[in-house]
Amino acid sequence: MASNRLKSFTKSLRENPQSQGLALISPTMLYLLVFMIMPLLLVVILSFLSRGPYGNVIYKFNLQNYLRLGDSLYLRILGFSVTTATLTTLASLLIGYPLAYYIARAPAKQRSFLLFLILVPFWTNFIIRIYAWIMILRTEGLLNTTLLNLGLIKVPLDILYTPTAVFIGMVYEFLPFMVLPLFTSLEKIEFIQLEAAADLGAQPWRAFLRVTLPLSVPGMIAGSILVFIPAMGMFVVPDLMGGAKTVLVGNLIRNQFLTARDWPFGAAASMVLLIGTLIVTLLYARRAGLGEEVLV
Amino acid sequence: MSTFAVEMQGVVKKFPNPGGGEISAVDHVTLQIEHGEFFSLLGPSGCGKTTSLRLTAGFEWPSEGEIFIQGQAMGRTPPYLRPVNTVFQSYALFQHMTVAQNVAFGLEMEHLAKPEIKRRVDEALEMVQLPGMAGRKPKQLSGGQQQRVALARALVKRPAVLLLDEPLGALDLKLRKEMQLELKALQMQVGITFIYVTHDQEEALTMSDRIALMNFGKVLQIGTPVEIYERPTSRFAADFIGETNFLPGSVVELNKEMATIQLKQSEGCATGLQQGNLVAGQPAVLSIRPEKIRLSDERVLNHNCFLARVVSTTYIGSDTRVVVDLGQGNHLTVWEQNKISILDKSVFYTPGQEVWVTLFPENALVLADA
Numbered sequence: 001m002a003s004n005r006l007k008s009f010t011k012s013l014r015e016n017p018q019s020q021g022l023a024l025i026s027p028t029m030l031y032l033l034v035f036m037i038m039p040l041l042l043v044v045i046l047s048f049l050s051r052g053p054y055g056n057v058i059y060k061f062n063l064q065n066y067l068r069l070g071d072s073l074y075l076r077i078l079g080f081s082v083t084t085a086t087l088t089t090l091a092s093l094l095i096g097y098p099l100a101y102y103i104a105r106a107p108a109k110q111r112s113f114l115l116f117l118i119l120v121p122f123w124t125n126f127i128i129r130i131y132a133w134i135m136i137l138r139t140e141g142l143l144n145t146t147l148l149n150l151g152l153i154k155v156p157l158d159i160l161y162t163p164t165a166v167f168i169g170m171v172y173e174f175l176p177f178m179v180l181p182l183f184t185s186l187e188k189i190e191f192i193q194l195e196a197a198a199d200l201g202a203q204p205w206r207a208f209l210r211v212t213l214p215l216s217v218p219g220m221i222a223g224s225i226l227v228f229i230p231a232m233g234m235f236v237v238p239d240l241m242g243g244a245k246t247v248l249v250g251n252l253i254r255n256q257f258l259t260a261r262d263w264p265f266g267a268a269a270s271m272v273l274l275i276g277t278l279i280v281t282l283l284y285a286r287r288a289g290l291g292e293e294v295l296v
Numbered sequence: 297m298s299t300f301a302v303e304m305q306g307v308v309k310k311f312p313n314p315g316g317g318e319i320s321a322v323d324h325v326t327l328q329i330e331h332g333e334f335f336s337l338l339g340p341s342g343c344g345k346t347t348s349l350r351l352t353a354g355f356e357w358p359s360e361g362e363i364f365i366q367g368q369a370m371g372r373t374p375p376y377l378r379p380v381n382t383v384f385q386s387y388a389l390f391q392h393m394t395v396a397q398n399v400a401f402g403l404e405m406e407h408l409a410k411p412e413i414k415r416r417v418d419e420a421l422e423m424v425q426l427p428g429m430a431g432r433k434p435k436q437l438s439g440g441q442q443q444r445v446a447l448a449r450a451l452v453k454r455p456a457v458l459l460l461d462e463p464l465g466a467l468d469l470k471l472r473k474e475m476q477l478e479l480k481a482l483q484m485q486v487g488i489t490f491i492y493v494t495h496d497q498e499e500a501l502t503m504s505d506r507i508a509l510m511n512f513g514k515v516l517q518i519g520t521p522v523e524i525y526e527r528p529t530s531r532f533a534a535d536f537i538g539e540t541n542f543l544p545g546s547v548v549e550l551n552k553e554m555a556t557i558q559l560k561q562s563e564g565c566a567t568g569l570q571q572g573n574l575v576a577g578q579p580a581v582l583s584i585r586p587e588k589i590r591l592s593d594e595r596v597l598n599h600n601c602f603l604a605r606v607v608s609t610t611y612i613g614s615d616t617r618v619v620v621d622l623g624q625g626n627h628l629t630v631w632e633q634n635k636i637s638i639l640d641k642s643v644f645y646t647p648g649q650e651v652w653v654t655l656f657p658e659n660a661l662v663l664a665d666a
Contacts, residue, residue, distance in 0.1 A: 195355055196388040198375040200453065201405035210401070214392045 047267035055261030065268035074252070078272075081249040082280075084163070085231035088170040092178040092227050093220060095171065100182035100219070101212075104189075115183065118176050126173070130240050133169055134160060137241070161243030169237040174230065178223035185219025186212070225281050232277050249273050299367065301457050301489035302329040302352060307361035309347050309513075321347040323513035324361070329457075329491065329506075334483050336492045336500040339510035340536070345493045348510075349459050352491065354378045366456050376405070381450035382459040385466070387442045389434040395421070395445050396430035402453040420452035423482070440471050447482075457489045464499065476502050497537045501525060509533050529571050531663045534583045541589070541628045543582040544665060547574050555662035557582055562624055566600050568660030579665040586631040588659040591618065591645065596654045604628070604653045606645045611638060618645050620653055628653060 013019055047065055052058045068074070103114045121129060136142045137160040144156040159165050189212060197207035235250030249269065256266030309322040322344040329335045337345035350356045352363055354375035363370045365379060381402070390398050396417055403413045421427055424444040434442055443463060450458055463479075464472045480503045483490050494500050500507050501521040508518045509532075517529050528534035531542070543566060545557035555570035557580050566582045574580060595601050604620040607627065615631045616638065622628060630653070638644065645651060 190386075190388070192384060192386060192388040193390060195375070196382070196384060196390070197401070198355075199353060199380075199382045200402035200449065201376045202401075203376055206405065211390060 043267045043270055046264050047271050049264045051262045051264055055263075057263055065265045066272075068265065069268060069272055074269075077247055077252055078249055078276075080247075081232055084167065084170065084248060085228050085234075087167060088174060088231045089178075089224050089228045091167070091171045092175050093224060096175055096178035096182055096223065097216075097220075100179045100186055103179075104183050104186035111187075115180075118179055121176070126236065127240075129172075130169060130237060133165075133172065134241060137165055137168070160241065161245060163242065163246050166238050166242040166246050166248075169241045170231055170234060173234075173237065174227040177226040177230075181222035181226065182216065182219040185216045185222070189215045221285055224284065228284075229277055229281065232273060300328045300364065301331045301333065301366060302491065303327070303364040303367075304348070304352075305362050305364070307348070307351060307358045307363060309344075309351055309356060310359040320359075320513050322351065322358075325510075325513075325515050326361075327508055327515060327518060329489060332487050332489055334480065334490045334492065334503055334505045336494060336504040336507045337510060338494055338497060338500040338507050338536075341495055343510040344513035345495075345510050346461055347513075349382075349461055349491060349493050352457070353380055353382050353459050379456040380459055381453050381455040382461065383443075383446045383450050383463045385462045387434075387446040389442060389445055389449070391434055393433075394430065395426065395432050395434070395437070398434070398445055399449045399452050402449060406453075416452055420448040423451070423486075424448045439466055440475070443467065443475070447479075451482075451486065451488070455488065457491060458483075460490060460492045462494055463492075465494075472499070479503065501537070509536065511536075527569075527571065528583070528661065528663070531581055531583070531665060534661065534663060538585060539629070540583050540585055543584075543622075543626060543628075545580060545582065547576050547578050547580050547662070550574060550576060554657060555580070557662055559626070562622065562626060564602060564622075566655060566660065567657040568655070568662040569658065571661050571663050574662065574664060580662050581665045582655070582660050583663050584628075584655050584660040586617070586629045587615075587633070588656070589628060589630040590654040590656070591620070591630055591632065592652045592654065595652050597656075600655045600657055600660070602653045602655075604651055606647050606649045606651055608647055609645050616644070620651060622653065 013023060046057065048061050048063070050058050050060060050062055050064055103111055103118075106114055134141075138144075139156045139158070139160070141160070143159070144153075147153045148156065159168075193211050193215070194207050197211045198204070202210065232248075233250045233253075234248060235254045238246045238248050238251050253266050253269045253273070256262045256269060260266075304325050304327050307322055307325045308320055310318040310320050313319045325344070325348060337348055339345050347356065351358055352365070352370075354370065354373055354377075357372050370378065390401065393401070399417045399420055400413050403416060408416075417430070421430060424447050426441060426444050426448065429437065429441065429445075434445065437445065443466075446463070460479075464475050467475060476499055479490075492500070492503065501524075504521055506518060506520055507524050509516045509524060511532055517524060517533050519527070524533065525537055528537060534540045535542075543557075543559055545559040545566070547555055548558045548565065549556040550570060553570055554567055555574055556565050556567040558565055559582075568582050568584070590596065595603075602622050604622050607619040607621050609619075610617040611634075613634070615633055618630045618632060620628050620630060632645075
């Protein structure tokens with residue numbers, strides 16, 4: 001009886017390609033539903049509630065949290081976050097492009113080794129790597145002692161616990177996310193296209209501007225999105241390398257949930273970050289003239 | 297001193313061998329190509345023809361020797377400073393640009409005025425019969441159309457020499473034959489020197505003014521299609537161009553331009569035109585094209601005439617292909633043109649039948665057996 005039912009099930013599956021797809025995708029869908037959609041809905045609901053006197057949640061609908069985000073203090077934090085994330089993206093692009101280009105043009109045997117080197121940092125805990133940066137950047141750190149010993153500076157540079165340190169740490173953290181999609185995009189460009197450009201009279205730099213650069217746009221967009229989104233929500237780097245002085249949206253949200261115990265306000269800030277990032281990303285991808293390739 | 301469109305003097309190109317050492321892809325090639333000539337580099341894959349083309353384009357630089365374009369020594373001149381343009385085997389069209397942008401690219405590199413560029417792009421697209429396609433992307437075109445864009449993109453620059461690297465290789469047979477005639481007509485119309493790389497001997501014979509036959513990096517023979525087909529100077533040339541029969545033996549007699557060889561595994565001797573300098577006793581082959589052999593019921597000549605047995609006949613429409621056995625495993629293929637309807641049964645040769653085979657000495661060649 002049971003085996004009969006199983007047989008008829010497999011038969012209907014075999015004859016119906018649509019249900020095959022459904023069967024294959026359902027574990028993932030279920031996982032996403034439980035662990036992503038549900039928590040997200042909770043955050044949405046939470047953002048319209050308010051904080052009780054003891055950090056508890058009062059179940060009464062209001063828009064207070066969103067109105068409070070309009071305060072100039074929070075707008076400044078948002079503005080600073082957007083600036084930091086944008087600069088991080090730009091710097092990763094400028095540093096990552098030559099690196100990705102070099103790897104993409106390296107002999108096939110070296111290529112996989114070089115890519116492997118890009119991924120090596122992921123083997124160490126992120127916090128530990130940030131502490132390594134602190135050791136380098138602090139007043140008596142590696143950087144300052146070296147520069148002092150070389151006589152290049154007279155007074156130690158004050159980098160750690162400044163926005164510059166946050167910037168350095170974020171670029172460091174997100175660089176691989178820029179390099180990998182750029183590499184994929186650059187590797188796909190056939191060398192013969194550059195030969196054709198040279199053949200038609202283009203000096204190497206013009207061939208780069210007219211052929212390589214336009215053909216690597218998908219990689220630049222994908223990499224920028226992969227850097228910009230997490231950079232917007234980053235709070236570990238500003239916490240550890242920026243001291244208490246640098247507050248990004250990520251820190252704000254974390255503080256509301258963990259320190260101030262104002263969950264509804266934290267949820268509202270999360271929603272603003274989520275929707276804001278989504279809009280910026282969509283506009284960026286549209287602007288660059290290819291929505292589908294990156295977003296779908 | 298602009299006597300030749302392209303001149304190669306002792307050009308050598310060595311590449312590092314994966315197994316260590318070096319291999320010469322091009323080995324002391326010397327040739328001269330006249331202005332306005334349709335010149336083909338013909339040979340099997342790996343013979344050095346594409347490398348020779350890439351050396352001329354400037355994508356590679358010679359290890360030894362020198363290439364002159366219009367009398368100018370090229371040395372290590374980069375591609376973008378050479379008065380030549382290339383049509384690539386894979387077309388190498390810029391996928392992110394439209395057809396018109398592809399064709400305009402080379403003119404933009406010359407900093408021409410916009411209206412001038414537009415005029416010449418339209419002209420070029422009309423010349424390759426692609427009007428109305430200017431706004432399309434390469435991916436929206438068929439292989440034949442992409443090939444035309446590649447041609448227009450190179451020709452619009454009005455190069456001194458156009459280099460074509462197996463440009464028809466990716467097209468189907470029918471389209472290829474059409475394009476062969478079209479390309480030849482186009483070349484006569486624009487009067488530009490074409491250097492055409494191909495491994496297809498029929499294509500080379502159809503289109504070329506002259507052919508350089510290459511093998512193992514060396515030029516074996518340069519000549520007109522008729523010279524290359526009728527008077528191959530080596531066994532390789534005779535074998536690679538068209539079909540041919542070889543009868544192995546050794547030289548027994550040399551008489552002016554004629555040579556006679558003692559056939560191996562047989563009592564008979566055969567005479568043909570001597571190709572190259574032969575010496576008595578050296579191993580040689582008698583080479584004769586299948587369409588030049590005569591079959592008859594009676595003996596025609598005292599010499600070079602053998603009694604044979606028909607092994608098989610194959611009717612292929614225009615010809616009947618007859619394989620005959622001269623004895624001791626010496627087989628010859630003969631093409632009998634079907635000038636009269638084969639429905640008349642008496643024309644057919646039946647397997648097992650005896651027949652006289654005549655190899656007219658003026659149609660046979662004696663070549664050194666390498």
